[in-house]
Amino acid sequence: MKESPGVVDLLGVLAYAELSAFARMTEDATSLAPTLADRAALSELAVAEYAHFRLLRDRLAELGADPEAAMAPFVEALDSWHALTKPADWLQALVKTYVGDGIALDFYREAAKRLDPSIGSLVDEVLVDEGRSAFAVEQVRAGIEAEPTAGPRLALWARRLVGEALSQGQRVAAARPELALLLVDPGADDQAEISRLFAKLTEEHGKRMAALGL
Amino acid sequence: MKESPGVVDLLGVLAYAELSAFARMTEDATSLAPTLADRAALSELAVAEYAHFRLLRDRLAELGADPEAAMAPFVEALDSWHALTKPADWLQALVKTYVGDGIALDFYREAAKRLDPSIGSLVDEVLVDEGRSAFAVEQVRAGIEAEPTAGPRLALWARRLVGEALSQGQRVAAARPELALLLVDPGADDQAEISRLFAKLTEEHGKRMAALGL
Numbered sequence: 001m002k003e004s005p006g007v008v009d010l011l012g013v014l015a016y017a018e019l020s021a022f023a024r025m026t027e028d029a030t031s032l033a034p035t036l037a038d039r040a041a042l043s044e045l046a047v048a049e050y051a052h053f054r055l056l057r058d059r060l061a062e063l064g065a066d067p068e069a070a071m072a073p074f075v076e077a078l079d080s081w082h083a084l085t086k087p088a089d090w091l092q093a094l095v096k097t098y099v100g101d102g103i104a105l106d107f108y109r110e111a112a113k114r115l116d117p118s119i120g121s122l123v124d125e126v127l128v129d130e131g132r133s134a135f136a137v138e139q140v141r142a143g144i145e146a147e148p149t150a151g152p153r154l155a156l157w158a159r160r161l162v163g164e165a166l167s168q169g170q171r172v173a174a175a176r177p178e179l180a181l182l183l184v185d186p187g188a189d190d191q192a193e194i195s196r197l198f199a200k201l202t203e204e205h206g207k208r209m210a211a212l213g214l
Numbered sequence: 215m216k217e218s219p220g221v222v223d224l225l226g227v228l229a230y231a232e233l234s235a236f237a238r239m240t241e242d243a244t245s246l247a248p249t250l251a252d253r254a255a256l257s258e259l260a261v262a263e264y265a266h267f268r269l270l271r272d273r274l275a276e277l278g279a280d281p282e283a284a285m286a287p288f289v290e291a292l293d294s295w296h297a298l299t300k301p302a303d304w305l306q307a308l309v310k311t312y313v314g315d316g317i318a319l320d321f322y323r324e325a326a327k328r329l330d331p332s333i334g335s336l337v338d339e340v341l342v343d344e345g346r347s348a349f350a351v352e353q354v355r356a357g358i359e360a361e362p363t364a365g366p367r368l369a370l371w372a373r374r375l376v377g378e379a380l381s382q383g384q385r386v387a388a389a390r391p392e393l394a395l396l397l398v399d400p401g402a403d404d405q406a407e408i409s410r411l412f413a414k415l416t417e418e419h420g421k422r423m424a425a426l427g428l
Binding site: 016019020022023026027029030035036037039040043044046047050051053054057067068071072075 | 230233236237240241243244249250251253254257258260261264265267268271281282285286289
């Protein structure tokens with residue numbers, strides 16, 4: 001069990017990622033959903049993100065950390081990501097939910113591998129919700145079936161989502177070396193390891209795109 | 215137990231009121247909260263509204279009604295209310311939460327009186343959350359103490375919130391006579407009864423303003 005400053009950083013970045021995902025998904029649901037039922041379905045996913053935020057915030061407090069201070073260093077990078085990836089329509093919003101959730105889950109899995117049992121039970125609770133993305137997958141696949149030209153357009157969109165995520169991620173890794181060190185094997189060549197982690201995230205992303213039919 | 219079309223209308227208007235309150239409070243929390251802790255606190259209240267929405271939607275489905283169709287007639291009036299009462303700062307957002315919640319709770323109480331036991335347990339579940347508005351009350355009182363000129367400004371704001379609510383309420387009552395009839399004693403003079411109900415809502419609102427120190 002590592003109890004470095006990196007743990008607080010990791011919980012802090014995940015907490016703000018969940019809080020900001022909650023806000024943006026709610027906004028997208030409200031402004032882009034084609035029906036009230038769709039709006040409720042995406043709002044439901046947003047509320048699940050808020051529940052994850054609550055778990056992370058409470059865990060930070062249990063560790064004696066100030067949750068606000070732990071989140072603060074990551075607000076700008078995550079807000080920038082959201083500002084640079086504002087969906088223009090409902091299918092873009094769903095792809096963003098799926099891609100964003102997927103990248104977050106990859107981070108939880110890395111955390112579970114390296115920090116267990118410190119935050120193991122928390123990660124378990126978050127991963128239980130994984131099936132929720134089925135809603136986004138079904139809707140996107142149906143959308144592409146109904147309008148095949150949407151496929152290439154959404155594939156480009158997904159590429160942009162990940163590109164902007166990796167770019168903000170590199171910024172954060174450079175600014176928070178403790179966090180970066182937490183995610184790589186001790187004693188390894190940091191820069192090379194971080195690059196390998198990013199390559200892995202990209203690979204997992206590719207699998208999710210295949211699930212969407214993109 | 216009345217099982218008139220008015221019941222579906224009542225659950226429909228409350229369901230969309232909760233869904234739209236969830237969205238607007240989340241938006242206000244994200245754009246106006248002065249700290250991340252305040253943002254989380256208002257988001258928490260928003261998530262509670264979503265939980266109420268879920269109860270109402272499920273109850274509509276249990277009654278054999280289509281939740282979307284039940285909400286549809288009220289979307290425009292509630293969206294108009296939110297558009298006309300967009301808070302300009304954090305204290306306005308909190309007063310809006312408190313006033314909006316209060317009016318909604320008054321409606322739940324009327325519903326409980328007249329529809330029990332049809333939706334009694336649902337109303338009980340919603341009313342359990344009543345204490346939540348304490349957060350808004352404390353923050354607004356502290357805000358006025360810190361800057362006394364905020365008081366008269368917020369009092370005007372609250373007056374506008376209620377004025378716009380009554381105006382949209384009159385529109386809805388005129389368009390949905392079944393709903394209006396549900397909220398007044400059978401056989402009474404409808405128009406006079408509706409006016410008395412609105413007078414009562416205004417009176418309850420006055421008590422809440424006193425609690426805020428306005």
